[in-house]
Every structure is written in structure tokens, then in C-alpha cells.
Amino acid sequence: MSLSLLLLLLLLGSAWASLFLGSVLTYYPLHTNEDGSTTMVLRYKLTYDLCSESDVWVCLDDNCGFLSSYALKTVDQNSSAAWCQREGIQTRRFRSNAPFMIEFFGGPWGSNRNGVSYMAALTSVELRKRSDTGRVNSSPQTNVLPELRVPSNCQRDIDLLTFDPDGDEVRCRYGTRAALECVHCTPAPVLSLSSVSTHRGRKQVPRVLLRWSTSCTLSFSSTLPSDEGTYAVQLVMEDVARQPVTVTRDDGAETVLQADAPIGQSAVDFTFIVDPAVESCTEGLYLPRFLPPTPANRARLSAAVDRPLEISIKAEANISTISELLFSGPYNTIKTSSGAGQYTLRWTPSEGDGENQPFCFAVQAVFNSVQFQSELRCVVFNNYYPTDYNPQFNNNYPTNYNQQFNNNYPTNYNQQFNNNYPTNYNPQFNNYYPTNYNQQFNNNYPNYQTNYHVPPCIIPRWQHKRLPVSLSCN
Ligand SMILES: *[C@@H]1O[C@H](CO)[C@@H](O)[C@H](O)[C@H]1NC(C)=O
Ligand SMILES: *[C@@H]1O[C@H](CO)[C@@H](O)[C@H](O)[C@H]1NC(C)=O
Numbered sequence: 001m002s003l004s005l006l007l008l009l010l011l012l013g014s015a016w017a018s019l020f021l022g023s024v025l026t027y028y029p030l031h032t033n034e035d036g037s038t039t040m041v042l043r044y045k046l047t048y049d050l051c052s053e054s055d056v057w058v059c060l061d062d063n064c065g066f067l068s069s070y071a072l073k074t075v076d077q078n079s080s081a082a083w084c085q086r087e088g089i090q091t092r093r094f095r096s097n098a099p100f101m102i103e104f105f106g107g108p109w110g111s112n113r114n115g116v117s118y119m120a121a122l123t124s125v126e127l128r129k130r131s132d133t134g135r136v137n138s139s140p141q142t143n144v145l146p147e148l149r150v151p152s153n154c155q156r157d158i159d160l161l162t163f164d165p166d167g168d169e170v171r172c173r174y175g176t177r178a179a180l181e182c183v184h185c186t187p188a189p190v191l192s193l194s195s196v197s198t199h200r201g202r203k204q205v206p207r208v209l210l211r212w213s214t215s216c217t218l219s220f221s222s223t224l225p226s227d228e229g230t231y232a233v234q235l236v237m238e239d240v241a242r243q244p245v246t247v248t249r250d251d252g253a254e255t256v257l258q259a260d261a262p263i264g265q266s267a268v269d270f271t272f273i274v275d276p277a278v279e280s281c282t283e284g285l286y287l288p289r290f291l292p293p294t295p296a297n298r299a300r301l302s303a304a305v306d307r308p309l310e311i312s313i314k315a316e317a318n319i320s321t322i323s324e325l326l327f328s329g330p331y332n333t334i335k336t337s338s339g340a341g342q343y344t345l346r347w348t349p350s351e352g353d354g355e356n357q358p359f360c361f362a363v364q365a366v367f368n369s370v371q372f373q374s375e376l377r378c379v380v381f382n383n384y385y386p387t388d389y390n391p392q393f394n395n396n397y398p399t400n401y402n403q404q405f406n407n408n409y410p411t412n413y414n415q416q417f418n419n420n421y422p423t424n425y426n427p428q429f430n431n432y433y434p435t436n437y438n439q440q441f442n443n444n445y446p447n448y449q450t451n452y453h454v455p456p457c458i459i460p461r462w463q464h465k466r467l468p469v470s471l472s473c474n
Contacts, residue, residue: 018050019110020119021083022146022270028138028354038136042090045328047146051084061100065092073331085146087331097127097250109232116184116232121267128247138165139264140237143328143358149273149373152228154281158218161358161378168239171195172216175236188231191218231272238262288315288322288363288374295379303381308348315341320367329359349383357381
């Protein structure tokens with residue numbers, strides 16, 4: 001079978017045995033290698049009704065890099081396994097630093113009232129070095145649960161987590177078909193989107209504060225029973241420089257990106273369910289209510305690389321019965337329950353996790369087999385390297401390896417973690433740690449050879465005008 005026919009079949013849906021429910025696509029630079037090239041991590045969450053679906057990516061430019069590692073691992077499932085979220089981590093290396101766009105094809109969306117029958121999402125990656133940060137851009141970072149629900153008579157604001165490691169402003173908007181950001185792009189009519197910059201024009205604000213200066217809120221207002229049902233939400237998050245930024249190619253060519261021009265973009269897709277009206281919208285009765293010590297929404301927590309950390313989540317519901325914690329985060333997060341409404345999420349950051357990892361969670365409860373979901377909360381783990389982190393290997397790191405973190409090390413870092421490198425650890429691989437490198441996996445590195453994931457084809461942009469069926473791969 002020719003590649004084009006194969007892809008056509010994929011796009012027509014015959015290859016998707018399951019239904020798409022949501023995804024979040026982001027990227028960040030990991031290392032600058034000794035030869036000046038950059039390693040990027042494309043990190044995404046994918047949710048289907050089954051755990052078996054593979055991911056289909058199409059490069060829309062000449063070069064989307066060389067995939068040096070790839071993994072797709074289960075994050076979380078709801079307790080009846082009606083949906084399964086997995087996390088994909090692609091580490092890509094590049095011979096040139098030309099910007100590129102790469103598109104994810106997700107197959108058929110689960111049934112929804114706004115007519116989105118096919119899923120596609122785009123991310124555009126700026127690989128040229130920025131004059132203001134001295135490094136390659138990160139996309140806006142975000143996360144969300146694959147399925148959010150609210151009774152039709154209750155009001156709810158979904159305050160999406162948005163932050164940008166480069167200090168850019170983050171804006172949200174609906175995707176457009178012309179830009180290939182979605183195939184069926186009708187927004188959910190029951191939600192209204194507002195994207196506000198609270199620090200607009202205040203250019204002297206320190207970068208660390210600027211990371212929080214934007215908001216992206218979807219508001220749901222009490223509505224009629226006739227609006228009950230399931231909706232597909234497809235958003236684009238863009239990072240926008242606050243002042244002009246010069247980006248430089250390998251060959252020295254410079255381009256000025258004007259303030260207000262998008263630099264990169266992330267995609268956020270989820271399923272929104274409007275449930276039948278409930279007797280009371282007061283949190284803590286039917287709808288679960290968070291209690292201390294649950295972290296506040298948008299809390300930032302510090303996370304030392306290679307050391308486990310935990311967040312405790314507590315919730316109550318006096319009329320309904322709390323049934324589960326749903327979360328979206330790195331695949332190696334461990335969820336445990338220590339009694340009704342009490343949960344712990346435990347996670348150990350590793351070198352491939354970059355500077356930050358966002359987590360989102362909500363608690364669900366059941367009453368007369370009707371489900372109720374708490375508000376969504378999201379927190380960010382800021383990863384840092386302990387001071388004496390692997391001192392015996394320090395000389396092997398690329399010289400500019402995470403330089404901005406070198407001054408942040410805590411004094412109480414435990415030496416016992418330094419002895420865990422695998423015996424077959426090879427210094428020649430120092431330039432790119434596997435993204436799923438983790439202490440507990442030290443004795444068996446994944447076999448990259450067999451994990452390589454080759455995008456199905458490379459298609460010139462002009463062939464994409466009539467998504468999805470006009471795509472071909474000759
Ligand atoms: C899991 O999700 C499905 C689909 O929304 C739902 O029917 C099922 O009741 C959920 N299970 C639990 C325990 O929440
Ligand atoms: C639920 O019950 C607890 C214990 O009786 C009480 O403190 C709390 O206020 C109740 N919650 C609501 C929302 O009424």
C-alpha cells in the first residue's frame with residue numbers, strides 16, 4: 001500500500017478504533033548541544049476512550065527535526081476506564097533552526113453538540129535563538145482535564161492555567177480552519193472565552209511576575225435544560241512578546257518579531273459536559289468542595305530534580321459521595337487515596353522535565369448515579385537542580401546546560417541519589433538525556449532504536465487546504 005493511501009485511510013478514520021476526548025500540546029527547549037543545535041521536547045497529553053490509540057503527526061514544513069526519543073505512556077483513567085489519558089514525550093534534535101509547524105491528527109471526536117467530528121491540532125515551533133532570553137522559545141505552558149462537567153443551572157468559570165517560561169504574554173483564542181488549527185472549528189456556544197492581560201503596558205514588571213500576568217477564562221452561565229449535553233472545546237494559546245524580539249538563525253540571519261506578534265503556540269482541547277440541573281449549586285453539597293491542604297489554583301511549588309514530592313488533596317461533599325480524583329500531569333505521577341475524599345499525587349521530576357510541569361485535578365462525586373465535578377485546580381511544579389547534583393558528572397554536561405538553574409540548588413540535597421546512574425551510562429550521550437529518564441528506570445534505558453516514531457509523511461503546506469481528506473503523501 002502506498003504511503004498516501006495509508007494516510008488517507010488513517011484520516012478517514014478507519015484506523016481510529018476509539019474516540020478522541022481531549023489533548024494539550026506544548027513544547028520547550030531542553031538543552032543547547034555542543035554543536036549549537038537545540039534539543040526540543042514536544043510534550044502532549046492525549047485522551048481517548050481507550051488506551052490503545054497511537055498518535056499521528058504530520059510535519060507541515062521541510063524539517064521537523066530528528067526524533068531522538070519517543071514515549072507514549074498512560075497518565076490517568078477514570079475509574080470505569082471510560083477514558084484514558086496518556087502523555088507523549090518526543091525529544092527532537094535539529095540540524096538547522098528554521099521554525100516549523102507540526103500537526104497532530106486525533107481521529108473522530110466523541111459525539112458533541114457543536115458538530116466537531118474530527119480532531120486536529122497544530123503547534124508552531126520557533127527554533128531561532130531569542131535576543132531577550134538568549135535561548136530558544138518555549139510555547140505557553142498549560143494543562144487541563146480531558147473532561148470537565150457542570151450542572152446546567154450552575155455558574156462556573158474555567159480559569160485555564162497559562163504561563164510562559166520566557167515571560168511572554170499568553171493569549172487564548174479559538175482555532176481557525178484556515179490556519180489548520182482544527183478541522184471543524186465551531187466553538188461551544190455555552191462557553192464564553194475571555195483572554196485578558198493584567199499587566200499590559202507595564203514593561204518594568206520583573207519577568208517572574210510576568211509569567212502570571214495573563215488569564216484565559218471560559219465562563220459558563222446557568223442555562224436551559226435544552227443546552228444539556230457534550231461539547232468539544234478547541235483552543236489555541238499563543239505567546240506574544242511584550243517588546244520587539246530579534247531571532248537569529250544558525251547562519252546569522254536576524255529577523256525582528258514585533259511586539260504583539262505570536263512567537264509560538266500550544267493547543268488545548270477538551271470535552272465539556274453540561275449535566276442535568278442539580279438542586280443546589282453550593283459547593284460541598286452535591287458538587288465537591290476542596291478543603292485544606294489542597295493547593296490553591298495556580299499555586300507554584302518547587303520540585304528538586306530526582307527527589308519525589310507530594311501534593312495532598314482533600315475534598316468533601318455532604319450529600320453526594322466522593323468517588324474519584326481526576327488529574328492530568330506527567331505520566332510518572334502516582335495517585336493514591338487515603339480514605340474518602342483524601343488523595344495524594346506523588347511525582348519525581350527528572351532532567352527531561354524542563355523547568356516547569358503543570359498539573360490539573362478535580363474531584364468527582366456521585367449521587368443517584370449522577371456525577372458531579374468540583375472546580376478545576378491547576379498548580380505548577382518549578383523544577384530545579386540541587387547544588388551538589390551529580391557532582392562527579394558535572395564536567396560532562398554541555399557547557400550551557402541549564403545555566404540559569406545553577407545558582408538555585410538547595411543545601412540539603414541528598415547524596416544518596418548520586419549513585420544511581422546506570423553502569424552502562426555513556427558520556428557520549430550527555431547532550432540529550434532521554435525525556436523519560438528517571439531514577440527508577442536507571443537500570444534499563446529504553447531502547448531508542450525500537451521506540452523511534454517517524455511521522456507518517458512530510459507534506460507541503462499547500463496540500464492542506466481541504467483538511468482532512470485532501471492530504472496525501474507523495
Ligand atoms: C467514567 O466516565 C464515564 C463517561 O463520562 C462515565 O459514564 C462513568 O460513570 C465514569 N466513571 C466514574 C466512576 O466516574
Ligand atoms: C458539610 O458538613 C460539615 C460537617 O457537618 C460542615 O462543617 C460543612 O459546613 C457542611 N458543608 C456544607 C456546604 O454545608
